[in-house]
Amino acid sequence: MTHLDREQLAALGERLDRRERELDPLYQQGRDRPSPNPLREPQDLADTAEGVNEERDRAALQQHYRGELDDIARARERMASGEYGVCDDCGLEIPYERLLANPTATRCAPCQARHERTFAV
Numbered sequence: 001m002t003h004l005d006r007e008q009l010a011a012l013g014e015r016l017d018r019r020e021r022e023l024d025p026l027y028q029q030g031r032d033r034p035s036p037n038p039l040r041e042p043q044d045l046a047d048t049a050e051g052v053n054e055e056r057d058r059a060a061l062q063q064h065y066r067g068e069l070d071d072i073a074r075a076r077e078r079m080a081s082g083e084y085g086v087c088d089d090c091g092l093e094i095p096y097e098r099l100l101a102n103p104t105a106t107r108c109a110p111c112q113a114r115h116e117r118t119f120a121v
């Protein structure tokens, strides 16, 4: 069971909704934009590099939006199942203040820091 009361959960749910409303149009926009024609003859080398970079940036951004939207969906599932607000790694409660700042957090601050150190790119 979660340590958060109904009011806190409602406030956090509201934050998730708001974030989703911000992200969703951005994600849809990027997805609807037609890809540059891969058969197009490159004008020169610089043009090609530019196009590749742009495409890569756009893909990375899309991936980022997608990831955040997935995080939001997962956070809602955790709320529904009563697992929300519990650290994935140590099983301790994630403080409400931390969740307010980052409603999709799945780790407490020390575990998140350790995770980032371990998986830093």
Ligand SMILES: [Zn+2]
Pocket: 087, 088, 089, 090, 091, 092, 107, 108, 109, 110, 111, 112
């Ligand atoms: Zn932890």
